[in-house]
Amino acid sequence: xxxxxxxxxxxxxxxxxxHSGLIIHDGDDRVVPVAQSRALQEIWTRSNLIETxxxxxxxxxxxxxxxxxxxxxxxxxxxLLERLA
Numbered sequence: 786x787x788x789x790x791x792x793x794x795x796x797x798x799x800x801x802x803x804h805s806g807l808i809i810h811d812g813d814d815r816v817v818p819v820a821q822s823r824a825l826q827e828i829w830t831r832s833n834l835i836e837t838x839x840x841x842x843x844x845x846x847x848x849x850x851x852x853x854x855x856x857x858x859x860x861x862x863x864x865l866l867e868r869l870a
Contacts, residue, residue: 799828806832
């Protein structure tokens with residue numbers, strides 16, 4: 786997006802993020818430091834951060850486990866029903 790989290794007003798941003806969110810970031814990302822996702826997760830109280838290893842910045846998008854977690858997050862009703870069964 787052309788900006789870093791450091792350039793944003795995180796407390797103000799945090800107030801606007803009232804919805805649930807999933808942040809997935811790889812610790813070996815050489816493009817965006819994982820510290821930025823950690824900072825975002827800290828102010829986004831309804832978010833969950835999943836840190837992966839060995840995928841870097843782009844391979845994370847094709848990882849089967851990452852895709853599974855993202856789909857699970859997007860279908861919370863299905864996941865909830867499985868737990869209740």
